[in-house]
Amino acid sequence: MSAIETLIDALQVLPGVGPKTAQRMALHLLLRERDAGVALSDALRTAMEDVAFCRLCRNLTEHEICSVCRDTRRDQKLLCVVESPSDVIAIEQAGGYQGYYFVLNGRLSPLDGVGPEALGMDQLVDRVNQLNPEELILATNPTVEGEATAHYVSQLVAGRIARISRIAHGVPLGGEIEYTDGGTLAHAFQGRRDIG
Amino acid sequence: MSAIETLIDALQVLPGVGPKTAQRMALHLLLRERDAGVALSDALRTAMEDVAFCRLCRNLTEHEICSVCRDTRRDQKLLCVVESPSDVIAIEQAGGYQGYYFVLNGRLSPLDGVGPEALGMDQLVDRVNQLNPEELILATNPTVEGEATAHYVSQLVAGRIARISRIAHGVPLGGEIEYTDGGTLAHAFQGRRDIG
Numbered sequence: 001m002s003a004i005e006t007l008i009d010a011l012q013v014l015p016g017v018g019p020k021t022a023q024r025m026a027l028h029l030l031l032r033e034r035d036a037g038v039a040l041s042d043a044l045r046t047a048m049e050d051v052a053f054c055r056l057c058r059n060l061t062e063h064e065i066c067s068v069c070r071d072t073r074r075d076q077k078l079l080c081v082v083e084s085p086s087d088v089i090a091i092e093q094a095g096g097y098q099g100y101y102f103v104l105n106g107r108l109s110p111l112d113g114v115g116p117e118a119l120g121m122d123q124l125v126d127r128v129n130q131l132n133p134e135e136l137i138l139a140t141n142p143t144v145e146g147e148a149t150a151h152y153v154s155q156l157v158a159g160r161i162a163r164i165s166r167i168a169h170g171v172p173l174g175g176e177i178e179y180t181d182g183g184t185l186a187h188a189f190q191g192r193r194d195i196g
Numbered sequence: 197m198s199a200i201e202t203l204i205d206a207l208q209v210l211p212g213v214g215p216k217t218a219q220r221m222a223l224h225l226l227l228r229e230r231d232a233g234v235a236l237s238d239a240l241r242t243a244m245e246d247v248a249f250c251r252l253c254r255n256l257t258e259h260e261i262c263s264v265c266r267d268t269r270r271d272q273k274l275l276c277v278v279e280s281p282s283d284v285i286a287i288e289q290a291g292g293y294q295g296y297y298f299v300l301n302g303r304l305s306p307l308d309g310v311g312p313e314a315l316g317m318d319q320l321v322d323r324v325n326q327l328n329p330e331e332l333i334l335a336t337n338p339t340v341e342g343e344a345t346a347h348y349v350s351q352l353v354a355g356r357i358a359r360i361s362r363i364a365h366g367v368p369l370g371g372e373i374e375y376t377d378g379g380t381l382a383h384a385f386q387g388r389r390d391i392g
Binding site for chain 1: 199206219221222223226236238239241244245256258263280281285
């Protein structure tokens with residue numbers, strides 16, 4: 001197999017990239033972006049070899065302890081449980097939340113053989129004992145598995161934390177009630193808050 | 197910048213990949229495809245460092261002369277001129293054509309400063325003299341620049357080759373006449389052939 005064919009094959013490991021797209025990517029790099037291609041190769045190698053899970057929160061990091069857990073200026077009273085590192089990125093980009101995180105790197109899914117031990121529940125208990133937060137915020141996804149996972153975590157830490165909360169589910173900003181699905185609308189009504 | 201941020205940035209050099217897609221790709225590799233990520237890094241480095249243009253046909257190859265030009269079993273009577281290495285891949289995958297290629301790696305585009313010298317026209321003349329084909333097939337794209345390039349090449353080699361041809365343009369297989377654009381239909385009528 002030629003170097004180009006090997007590259008086209010290797011690119012197809014990327015999600016959403018099939019043979020045609022991989023070919024376009026390979027030729028784009030070869031014809032126009034050699035230096036950036038080498039930089040991408042270096043970035044891939046470094047990330048694949050150096051990045052592991054933070055010892056405290058199980059987020060991805062190339063350090064033993066990630067930058068969030070190392071940041072002592074954050075709000076030690078808050079701990080937020082999420083399913084994936086991409087959730088941490090989204091919440092950080094949204095701004096506003098200043099507490100710490102715990103990343104499950106999955107959700108409970110007995111059919112796929114994903115039980116509590118695969119989600120680092122022991123580490124979560126350790127983290128709770130160590131950080132001693134006043135509130136645990138459950139920010140797993142509003143899916144069947146996500147809800148089950150949130151329920152499991154809330155049972156696990158019950159009694160250890162004063163307040164256990166679940167993020168609100170309702171009509172998204174910019175969304176229209178007319179086009180919002182029934183489940184979301186039901187949540188929006190159940191979660192209604194007094195104003196004024 | 198962390199290793200993950202560097203990777204997300206580097207992935208955006210790929211065509212059609214923005215920040216969100218790059219993040220999804222990076223996390224996919226880190227969480228599920230470490231080995232494939234390392235393989236992709238290696239494939240990228242090898243291709244970026246080793247692949248250059250074939251000395252004879254200007255196709256991309258990691259050898260001095262590409263596998264097509266090295267293949268002495270091909271039809272020496274035919275030489276096909278294309279704009280891009282991806283055109284060679286498409287024609288090879290279609291099967292049927294057994295001759296040699298010449299890859300311009302571009303098309304005449306005076307407004308972008310792309311003149312004949314950038315398209316290796318000297319090399320094309322050398323190749324024609326060396327191979328001495330009976331027919332030169334112009335398979336540049338049916339765009340204004342592609343047609344101008346085909347015209348230029350036909351003038352350049354006029355007198356040196358017995359037959360100079362242009363691939364047919366018309367209604368694609370599986371296409372419907374009803375939905376075919378006017379320019380294509382005009383070509384289809386001009387290029388009509390006697391049957392039976």
